[in-house]
Amino acid sequence: MDDVTPSVDDALARLRPTHSSRLDPWVESYAERANGMSASAIRALFSVASRPEVVSLAGGMPYVAALPLDAIADTVARLIRERGATALQYCNGQGDETLREQICQVMSLSGIKAHPDDVIVTPGSQMAIDLVTRVFCDPGDVVLVEAPSYVGALGVFAAYQCEVIHVATDMDGLVAEALEEAIASVRAAGKKPKLIYTVPTFQNPGGVTQPPARRAEVLEVAKRSGILLVEDDPYCLLGFDGSVPRAIRADDADSVVYLGSFSKTIASGLRVGWALAPHGIREKLVLAAEAAILCPSNFSQLTVSEYLATQPWLEQIKAFREIYQERRDALLDAMELDMPAGTTWTTPAGGFYSWVTLPGDLDATAMLPRAVAGQVAYVPGTGFFVDGNGRSSMRLSYCFPEPDRIREGVRRLAGVIEAELELVSIFGPHSDRSTQQTIGSRKQGSSTPSPDLA
Numbered sequence: 001m002d003d004v005t006p007s008v009d010d011a012l013a014r015l016r017p018t019h020s021s022r023l024d025p026w027v028e029s030y031a032e033r034a035n036g037m038s039a040s041a042i043r044a045l046f047s048v049a050s051r052p053e054v055v056s057l058a059g060g061m062p063y064v065a066a067l068p069l070d071a072i073a074d075t076v077a078r079l080i081r082e083r084g085a086t087a088l089q090y091c092n093g094q095g096d097e098t099l100r101e102q103i104c105q106v107m108s109l110s111g112i113k114a115h116p117d118d119v120i121v122t123p124g125s126q127m128a129i130d131l132v133t134r135v136f137c138d139p140g141d142v143v144l145v146e147a148p149s150y151v152g153a154l155g156v157f158a159a160y161q162c163e164v165i166h167v168a169t170d171m172d173g174l175v176a177e178a179l180e181e182a183i184a185s186v187r188a189a190g191k192k193p194k195l196i197y198t199v200p201t202f203q204n205p206g207g208v209t210q211p212p213a214r215r216a217e218v219l220e221v222a223k224r225s226g227i228l229l230v231e232d233d234p235y236c237l238l239g240f241d242g243s244v245p246r247a248i249r250a251d252d253a254d255s256v257v258y259l260g261s262f263s264k265t266i267a268s269g270l271r272v273g274w275a276l277a278p279h280g281i282r283e284k285l286v287l288a289a290e291a292a293i294l295c296p297s298n299f300s301q302l303t304v305s306e307y308l309a310t311q312p313w314l315e316q317i318k319a320f321r322e323i324y325q326e327r328r329d330a331l332l333d334a335m336e337l338d339m340p341a342g343t344t345w346t347t348p349a350g351g352f353y354s355w356v357t358l359p360g361d362l363d364a365t366a367m368l369p370r371a372v373a374g375q376v377a378y379v380p381g382t383g384f385f386v387d388g389n390g391r392s393s394m395r396l397s398y399c400f401p402e403p404d405r406i407r408e409g410v411r412r413l414a415g416v417i418e419a420e421l422e423l424v425s426i427f428g429p430h431s432d433r434s435t436q437q438t439i440g441s442r443k444q445g446s447s448t449p450s451p452d453l454a
C-alpha cells in the first residue's frame with residue numbers, strides 16, 4: 001500500500017504549477033465542458049492524508065462501521081435468496097414503487113406530504129443534482145448558491161457550464177434579502193437565473209441551519225421571482241436534539257424540488273437517493289435519468305427497502321446521532337481549548353461539519369501542505385466557492401474519526417496555525433498566488449470533486 005501512496009513531498013510537488021510534458025493526444029477533442037475537469041492538487045494531498053498517521057478532518061464520510069452489519073448481511077442474503085432474479089435485474093427508470101412509498105414515509109418526518117408517483121429514485125442525491133441541472137440549465141444560465149456551497153453541486157454546475165453566483169449567508173444560512181438582490185442584478189445583466197440551490201439543514205460545509213422564518217423568506221423570494229428552489233436535504237434526520245426541521249418543501253409543492261438521500265442515514269455505498277418534484281418536472285427527470293443511467297440499481301433499492309421494512313432504522317439513526325454528537329462535542333471542546341485567539345467556528349446542531357475561519361487573514365489553502373506535513377488534514381474554504389473566496393476558512397468534518405483522534409487532530413492543527421501566524425508576523429502574508437490558482441480557481445471549469453470532499 002505504502003509504495004503506491006505518494007509521499008508528502010510528491011504531493012507538495014504537485015501543488016506547484018507545472019507545464020506537463022506528457023501530452024494528451026485527445027486534448028483538441030474534448031468538449032468545452034471538460035475544460036478544467038482535472039484531478040485537483042488537493043486530491044493528491046488527500047491521498048497522503050488517508051495514511052493512518054494523518055488525522056483527517058477533511059472527508060465527509062459517514063461512520064458506516066456503526067451499522068448493524070450482521071443484520072444487513074442477513075437482509076442481503078435473504079433478498080438474494082428470495083428475490084434474487086428481480087434484485088439483480090434492470091428495473092424501471094423511476095425506481096421501485098415500494099421504496100418510493102417508504103421514501104414518502106421518511107419525508108413525512110420533515111413534514112412533507114407527497115405521493116410516490118412524484119418521487120424518482122437516483123443513484124445518490126448527487127445524481128439528482130445532476131438531473132435537475134441537466135433538465136433546467138443551458139450553458140451560461142445562472143445558479144444561485146450559498147456562500148459557501150456544497151462542492152459536489154458546484155462540480156455539477158460547472159460541468160453544465162452554468163454561471164454560479166454565491167449569495168451571502170449568516171448564522172441562519174442563506175440571507176433572503178441578499179438572494180433577492182442577487183436575482184435582481186443577474187436579471188439586470190440580461191442573464192437567466194434558473195435555480196436557487198440550498199442546503200437548509202446542517203449545511204455542508206457551513207454547519208448552519210435555516211430557522212423556520214428564514215426558510216419562509218427564502219421560499220417567498222423563490223416564488224416571487226419564479227425561480228425553482230432546489231432543497232438538498234441529506235442531513236435532516238441527524239439533528240442532535242432529535243428534532244427534524246420542517247422542510248421548505250413541506251410548505252410548497254409547486255416551487256421546490258426536494259432532494260433526499262440514504263447515504264447519511266443508512267449507507268453511502270449503496271448509492272440510493274431521490275428527488276421529489278412537481279409532476280411535470282418529475283416527468284422530465286425520469287426521461288433524463290433513463291438517458292443517463294437507464295435505471296437506478298435494483299439491488300441497492302431493494303436492499304434499502306428491505307432494511308427499512310425489517311430493521312429498527314429510526315433507532316439506528318438515533319445511534320448515529322449520538323455518535324456524531326459526541327464527535328461534534330470533541331471537536332468544539334478541543335477548538336475551545338487549543339485554537340489560537342481570533343479563530344472562529346460555527347456550532348452545528350446536527351450533521352457532519354463546522355466551518356472554521358482563521359485569524360490574521362491566514363490563507364488556509366496555502367497552509368494545507370504544512371498541515372498535511374504536520375499530520376492533520378482539512379478542506380480549504382476555497383473549495384466551496386467558484387470565485388476564489390473562502391481563503392481564510394476551512395471545513396472540518398467530525399463524522400469519521402474517533403473523539404480522541406479529533407482532539408489530537410485539533411491539537412496538531414492549532415500548532416500549524418500558531419506556526420503560520422508566527423511566519424506571517426515575521427515575513428508578512430503568504431503571497432504565492434500561483435499555488436492559490438492551482439487549487440482554488442474553479443471558475444474555468446470544475447476540478448472533479450473527490451469523494452474526500454463530499
Ligand SMILES: Cc1ncc(COP(=O)(O)O)c(C=O)c1O
Nearest residue numbers: 124125126150204261263273454
Ligand atoms: C449537501 C449534499 N448533497 C448531496 C450529497 C451527495 O450525497 P449522495 O451520497 O446521496 O449522492 C452530499 C454528500 O456529501 C451532500 O453533502
